Amino acid sequence: MSMMVSSGIEASEALENAMLLIDDRDMNRRIDSCRRQVIEGEPFAEALNEAKLLPPIYSRSLKMAYKSGAFDEAWKKISVRCTDEANATSENLVSVIEPVLIAVMAVLIGAILLTIMLPMMDIMSVLG
DSSP: OHHHHHTTOOHHHHHHHHHHHOOOHHHHHHHHHHHHHHHTTOOHHHHHHHHTSSOHHHHHHHHHHHHHTOHHHHHHHHHHHHHHHHHHHHHHHHHHHHHHHHHHHHHHHHHHHHHHHHHHHHHHHHHO
16 A cells, blocks of 8 residues: 555555455455545545554554645555564464474474384394
């Protein structure tokens, strides 16, 4: 959205393009609701807030930025914040999943080693 808005694309068209990029049905419904509200003449920031596309604080900052003429800059800041939040969430998820996977792999490797070593020990005890 930030790139489309800063390049001069209308809000309704930018929302329509965003719908093409997203596979989530619920999110597409919210985007479509927002797009319809914008087409009907509702201010973009208010339509975003009503459709619950962004947290209310971002919608309020967009509203203020629109009034002050810094709409593009506000979108860029929101884009950076959302990217940072997404990266932090994925890093947290990886930091939880990684130790679990290591523990599971250690148990599996240990089980494989036991299935190999126990019969070998029986063979060695019979021969020795």
